[in-house]
Amino acid sequence: xxxLLKNTKTTKKGKQESSLRWWVTLLMSLGLxxxxxxxxxxxxxxxxxxxxxxxxxxxxxxxxxxxxxxxAIKSIFQSIGWGxxxxxxxxxxxxxxxxxxxxxxxxxxxxxxxxxxxxxVALIIWIGLNASIIWKTLTGVYATxxxxxxxx
Numbered sequence: 608x609x610x611l612l613k614n615t616k617t618t619k620k621g622k623q624e625s626s627l628r629w630w631v632t633l634l635m636s637l638g639l640x641x642x643x644x645x646x647x648x649x650x651x652x653x654x655x656x657x658x659x660x661x662x663x664x665x666x667x668x669x670x671x672x673x674x675x676x677x678x679a680i681k682s683i684f685q686s687i688g689w690g691x692x693x694x695x696x697x698x699x700x701x702x703x704x705x706x707x708x709x710x711x712x713x714x715x716x717x718x719x720x721x722x723x724x725x726x727x728v729a730l731i732i733w734i735g736l737n738a739s740i741i742w743k744t745l746t747g748v749y750a751t752x753x754x755x756x757x758x759x
Contacts, residue, residue, distance in 0.1 A: 632736045639675060640729035646721035683735030695734055699727045 614626040706712045712719045
């Protein structure tokens with residue numbers, strides 16, 4: 608199990624890359640999605656709705672959570688854009704349709720749908736955080752810049 612977490616590869620440039628980053632970003636994505644809202648009621652939205660917004664560390668917590676969400680959304684749209692996000696939603700929807708067909712989840716059960724929605728958001732965040740790594744693994748290129756050519 609420890610090899611799964613510490614698996615390292617050497618890049619063409621001699622840099623060591625660890626698979627630990629996949630697990631860290633997965634935990635960050637789950638933490639953000641589940642921490643913001645989940646069907647159990649133990650989440651950030653419930654926390655701030657049960658007290659005075661301007662008391663104690665609540666303003667700091669709100670600003671911190673908004674900042675983390677801004678970073679996550681920026682990362683998602685910078686790496687996969689609207690088209691990638693829409694494609695991931697379609698894939699998740701097709702997977703959920705299959706789970707519903709086999710009776711694993713029920714679309715009319717609000718608790719099931721709450722968990723599905725929260726975990727789907729976590730998956731989208733995780734893919735957005737790792738899209739460049741996934742792309743590099745598949746193609747060998749981190750990113751390409753579009754260059755405008757002017758024909759004179």
